[in-house]
Amino acid sequence: MRRLGLAALLLLGTATLARADLDSYVAVEQGRYLAVAGDCAACHASPKGPFAGGRAIETPFGNINAANLTPDRDTGLGRWSAEDFWHALHDGHSVTDGHLYPAFPYNYYTRVTRTDSDALFAFLRSVEPVRNPVDRNTLPWPFSMRVSMLGWNALEFTPGVFQPDPQRSTEFNRGAYLVEGLGHCGACHTPMNAIGGPKQAQYLQGNSIQNWIAPNLTNDAQAGLGTWSVDDIVQYLQTGRNLHAAAAGPMGEVVEISTSKMTVPDLRAIATYLKERGAAGPAVPAPLPATDAHMDAGAALYTDNCSACHARDGKGVADLFPALAGAPSVRQDDPTTTIRVIITGAQVAATAGAPTSPAMPSFGWHLSDAQIADVVTYLRNTWGNAAPAVAATQVSSVRSAVAVPGK
Amino acid sequence: MTRRLPKKDVVIVGLGWTGSIMALELAKAGLDVVAIERGPWRDTATDFNITTAPDELRYAIRQEMFLRPKQETLTMRNRLDQTALPIRKFGSFLPPNGVGGGGMHWNGQTWRFLPDDFRIRTHLTERYGEAFLPENNFIQDWPMSYDELEPYYDRFEKTLGISGQAGNLKGQIQPGGNPFEGVRSDHYPTPPMQQGYSQSLFTKAATDMGLHPFPRPSANLSQAYTNPYGVRMAPCTYCGFCEWFGCANYSKSSPQTCVLPALMRHSNFEARTDSEVTKVNLSRDGKRATGVTFVDSEQVEWEQPADLVLICAFAFFNVRLMLMSGIGKPYDPNTAEGVVGRNYAYQVGAGAVGHFGPGYNFNPFAGAGSLGAALDDFNSDNFDHGPHGFVGGASLTNAYTNGRPISYHPVPPGTPGWGAQWKRAVHETYNSTTNVGAQGSVMAYRDAYLDLDPTYKDPLGRPLMRMTFDYHPNEQKMAKFMMERSGEIIRRMGAKQVSTNALRVPYTVVPYQTTHNTGGAVIGNDPTTSALNRYGQSWDVPNVFVTGASSFPQNAGYNPTGTVGALCYWTLDAIKNQFLKSDAPLVQL
Numbered sequence: 003m004r005r006l007g008l009a010a011l012l013l014l015g016t017a018t019l020a021r022a023d024l025d026s027y028v029a030v031e032q033g034r035y036l037a038v039a040g041d042c043a044a045c046h047a048s049p050k051g052p053f054a055g056g057r058a059i060e061t062p063f064g065n066i067n068a069a070n071l072t073p074d075r076d077t078g079l080g081r082w083s084a085e086d087f088w089h090a091l092h093d094g095h096s097v098t099d100g101h102l103y104p105a106f107p108y109n110y111y112t113r114v115t116r117t118d119s120d121a122l123f124a125f126l127r128s129v130e131p132v133r134n135p136v137d138r139n140t141l142p143w144p145f146s147m148r149v150s151m152l153g154w155n156a157l158e159f160t161p162g163v164f165q166p167d168p169q170r171s172t173e174f175n176r177g178a179y180l181v182e183g184l185g186h187c188g189a190c191h192t193p194m195n196a197i198g199g200p201k202q203a204q205y206l207q208g209n210s211i212q213n214w215i216a217p218n219l220t221n222d223a224q225a226g227l228g229t230w231s232v233d234d235i236v237q238y239l240q241t242g243r244n245l246h247a248a249a250a251g252p253m254g255e256v257v258e259i260s261t262s263k264m265t266v267p268d269l270r271a272i273a274t275y276l277k278e279r280g281a282a283g284p285a286v287p288a289p290l291p292a293t294d295a296h297m298d299a300g301a302a303l304y305t306d307n308c309s310a311c312h313a314r315d316g317k318g319v320a321d322l323f324p325a326l327a328g329a330p331s332v333r334q335d336d337p338t339t340t341i342r343v344i345i346t347g348a349q350v351a352a353t354a355g356a357p358t359s360p361a362m363p364s365f366g367w368h369l370s371d372a373q374i375a376d377v378v379t380y381l382r383n384t385w386g387n388a389a390p391a392v393a394a395t396q397v398s399s400v401r402s403a404v405a406v407p408g409k
Numbered sequence: 410m411t412r413r414l415p416k417k418d419v420v421i422v423g424l425g426w427t428g429s430i431m432a433l434e435l436a437k438a439g440l441d442v443v444a445i446e447r448g449p450w451r452d453t454a455t456d457f458n459i460t461t462a463p464d465e466l467r468y469a470i471r472q473e474m475f476l477r478p479k480q481e482t483l484t485m486r487n488r489l490d491q492t493a494l495p496i497r498k499f500g501s502f503l504p505p506n507g508v509g510g511g512g513m514h515w516n517g518q519t520w521r522f523l524p525d526d527f528r529i530r531t532h533l534t535e536r537y538g539e540a541f542l543p544e545n546n547f548i549q550d551w552p553m554s555y556d557e558l559e560p561y562y563d564r565f566e567k568t569l570g571i572s573g574q575a576g577n578l579k580g581q582i583q584p585g586g587n588p589f590e591g592v593r594s595d596h597y598p599t600p601p602m603q604q605g606y607s608q609s610l611f612t613k614a615a616t617d618m619g620l621h622p623f624p625r626p627s628a629n630l631s632q633a634y635t636n637p638y639g640v641r642m643a644p645c646t647y648c649g650f651c652e653w654f655g656c657a658n659y660s661k662s663s664p665q666t667c668v669l670p671a672l673m674r675h676s677n678f679e680a681r682t683d684s685e686v687t688k689v690n691l692s693r694d695g696k697r698a699t700g701v702t703f704v705d706s707e708q709v710e711w712e713q714p715a716d717l718v719l720i721c722a723f724a725f726f727n728v729r730l731m732l733m734s735g736i737g738k739p740y741d742p743n744t745a746e747g748v749v750g751r752n753y754a755y756q757v758g759a760g761a762v763g764h765f766g767p768g769y770n771f772n773p774f775a776g777a778g779s780l781g782a783a784l785d786d787f788n789s790d791n792f793d794h795g796p797h798g799f800v801g802g803a804s805l806t807n808a809y810t811n812g813r814p815i816s817y818h819p820v821p822p823g824t825p826g827w828g829a830q831w832k833r834a835v836h837e838t839y840n841s842t843t844n845v846g847a848q849g850s851v852m853a854y855r856d857a858y859l860d861l862d863p864t865y866k867d868p869l870g871r872p873l874m875r876m877t878f879d880y881h882p883n884e885q886k887m888a889k890f891m892m893e894r895s896g897e898i899i900r901r902m903g904a905k906q907v908s909t910n911a912l913r914v915p916y917t918v919v920p921y922q923t924t925h926n927t928g929g930a931v932i933g934n935d936p937t938t939s940a941l942n943r944y945g946q947s948w949d950v951p952n953v954f955v956t957g958a959s960s961f962p963q964n965a966g967y968n969p970t971g972t973v974g975a976l977c978y979w980t981l982d983a984i985k986n987q988f989l990k991s992d993a994p995l996v997q998l
Contacts (some may be wrong), residue, residue: 133766143970172676307460310459310646319635321635322641322643323643347458351456352670354639354674355639356639356676357638357673358659358671359454360453360643360659361454361458363458363459363460363461364460367460400882
């Protein structure tokens with residue numbers, strides 16, 4: 003802390019002041035919180051520092067290295083003004099690199115207010131400068147031409163600060179501001195089109211990304227949050243678990259470094275927004291009959307391999323082993339996450355509110371593709387769940403994408 | 410060339426039950442804490458995967474998680490006139506190794522000692538007269554009463570979520586509990602485990618005999634539980650892989666399931682694993698510890714300076730570290746002077762196995778380390794010892810800790826040890842055999858002690874510790890008495906054939922008996938008979954505290970962990986509320 007204070011003091015003489023007072027303690031602390039809410043560290047953290055950049059971000063078009071956000075003059079944002087930062091956030095244009103790629107989700111960040119942008123910048127000015135040169139041009143041609151983003155922007159990007167809906171509550175609007183803006187939830191949870199833009203008509207209706215399914219976040223009762231209360235969502239975001247689910251994988255990381263550190267009023271606002279904005283999801287199929295041969299085999303596999311933790315009735319152990327009965331992650335149309343977790347295992351986020359970080363072990367080494375298909379089919383079609391049956395070939399393709407060689 | 414690390418507020422030797430609780434509480438108090446652990450890091454998610462954890466060959470037979478004699482062993486002899494020889498394969502007891510210590514691979518039987526156990530010498534002398542005590546005994550009162558320790562038992566039970574039935578709640582005897590237990594301020598945190606068919610027979614038989622059976626208090630939890638540190642546990646599945654295993658289901662209380670998830674969130678705590686503390690360093694006048702020296706896995710030697718040194722390793726190694734560091738005067742059995750190594754004690758095991766024949770399905774595979782029904786009618790001084798000529802007692806238990814395939818195949822007496830007949834007998838009796846076992850106290854004696862071996866050395870060239878121990882006539886009489894009582898109960902349960910397990914005399918380091926090794930650095934009110942004062946603080950070096958069963962003045966007829974945990978919280982309170990303010994001896998003579 004002492005070091006940070008010193009860094010801030012040194013900046014006094016050199017900082018180019020724009021709108022916000024960069025040395026205001028209030029602005030810095032506000033910015034610190036906004037950096038958490040925006041989950042900036044998820045991409046920009048590296049072994050050299052929480053904002054030192056350099057981490058390769060996978061995109062369908064190639065890897066992009068996250069920028070160094072520390073105030074280092076040569077390799078970071080040291081020469082940037084608050085205005086420059088605003089342009090990056092609001093317009094997707096960097097004074098250093100030119101047009102940014104939407105791996106930096108400026109199509110969401112454009113909703114952020116200028117005040118919050120300035121506060122974020124004030125905070126980033128206060129962290130210790132880290133010299134960490136980052137190669138910012140790693141995409142292959144034609145994406146290597148940053149000017150090509152002009153075309154993308156024309157098709158996919160409408161700059162504009164969030165406008166509250168006067169018909170809605172303050173809480174709803176706060177939630178909308180966070181989800182649609184800094185939280186950039188749609189970057190994972192909204193399906194993408196061929197050029198990596200969000201399919202706006204299916205906003206937050208779930209998406210397949212890096213062999214995970216980012217589930218439907220609408221109020222849909224089958225695949226979405228329809229069976230969750232506002233409190234359930236708050237508990238999930240705050241602790242990483244609730245009666246219905248446990249956060250692991252990429253969402254576990256989001257919970258650990260972002261949502262578990264947000265205020266409860268903000269989490270309630272997010273939950274209110276998600277619950278109140280409506281429901282959309284696939285039609286619910288009729289569940290497979292228990293007499294189906296695959297269901298029968300799946301039931302036996304479930305009893306032997308799964309029931310010790312998830313319980314015979316599929317209800318799990320509250321706040322420790324997630325329920326599978328009624329679990330949206332199990333009922334997604336696309337079974338990739340369920341298959342993947344069985345093959346590789348997964349570990350639940352550890353948070354201050356729930357420090358135990360229980361792990362689902364890997365079963366990939368001792369269950370065959372056909373067995374995994376049967377058990378997934380079973381748990382998607384029992385205890386009131388209903389979702390399409392899974393074939394061994396689906397398991398096989400997930401396995402080839404996620405399995406660690408030798409395991 | 411020893412490298413010197415930056416100074417810490419607290420250095421903890423060993424990251425088991427007491428080390429992890431001390432670390433968490435002192436880190437919460439804002440101190441910079443480092444724990445140095447000889448063995449590897451282990452956590453449930455990585456090391457006790459449900460698909461690999463129940464591996465009897467790997468963990469129970471090959472003993473993967475225990476200390477290797479190559480790392481450190483002891484020499485053993487029964488009598489002073491013998492030459493001790495090194496234990497080359499641990500057998501009678503299995504010292505732990507690694508984060509979690511014995512608290513990771515234990516069964517989970519979590520008892521409170523009885524009020525009489527704490528004032529044992531005074532009590533026995535009052536009731537039977539001094540002459541009734543065994544020859545050459547070093548039986549001594551504990552430096553605190555049960556009532557003083559009760560709040561700390563309660564805290565430890567709540568950290569672990571212990572499942573049990575209270576027997577004496579605030580002075581009110583509770584039906585179904587242990588009527589002999591000391592007054593409890595609260596219920597157990599979770600209800601008792603579901604008992605099996607065998608326990609129902611035991612409970613009925615014992616009740617019919619006028620005895621007082623109750624479900625054994627268990628760290629295999631009967632239901633999900635969140636402890637005061639916010640750490641969550643799951644209900645036990647009765648899989649029967651507790652003792653010698655890590656629990657894959659987050660159901661057995663251990664540092665991993667109860668403490669470490671909260672501890673590891675503290676940035677002012679650091680664990681150094683695969684690093685063995687070789688010495689507590691003292692100031693030139695020997696009156697103050699300046700830190701510890703340790704050797705890492707690359708054999709590099711480091712010095713870790715600290716203001717406070719907490720010795721929290723397994724009982725033997727606490728004593729050895731004190732002897733090698735020159736903390737306290739080593740005990741000499743010839744003069745009966747000195748305190749470090751004094752009052753080493755162990756436990757006696759005896760019992761009866763009942764073969765019930767066709768029609769009985771006890772399902773021993775549905776077990777848990779602490780599943781079982783017990784009775785205390787013959788424990789401590791709950792019965793008149795006058796006619797029997799011994800002191801001490803045992804808890805009697807009917808239990809299945811497991812029915813695992815490699816080790817558990819009871820056969821009736823007279824069955825050959827191998828071949829077709831043996832196989833047939835195993836097939837016929839696996840499900841219809843049960844037992845009543847006694848776990849009994851061992852008193853302290855002038856000739857039962859620990860010291861440094863004059864001959865054998867460890868890989869670092871330091872003397873091994875030497876154990877001098879045998880069962881005395883008092884314990885032999887007691888074991889025989891308990892074996893007879895066990896046989897009576899199991900016959901009453903309906904056993905058609907009974908075989909007995911007698912105490913093996915002389916004591917030998919094979920086969921496995923129990924890892925309830927106690928004493929050697931005991932607590933007391935008299936510095937000529939104790940190494941530590943009543944708070945677990947060294948009489949000689951006041952910024953050294955020692956936890957663990959090494960501080961028991963003698964051993965009781967129970968598993969030690971409940972009392973080890975209570976003493977840990979008791980010492981912790983003394984450190985937090987007194988020592989951190991005064992930095993001085995907490996008992997002035």
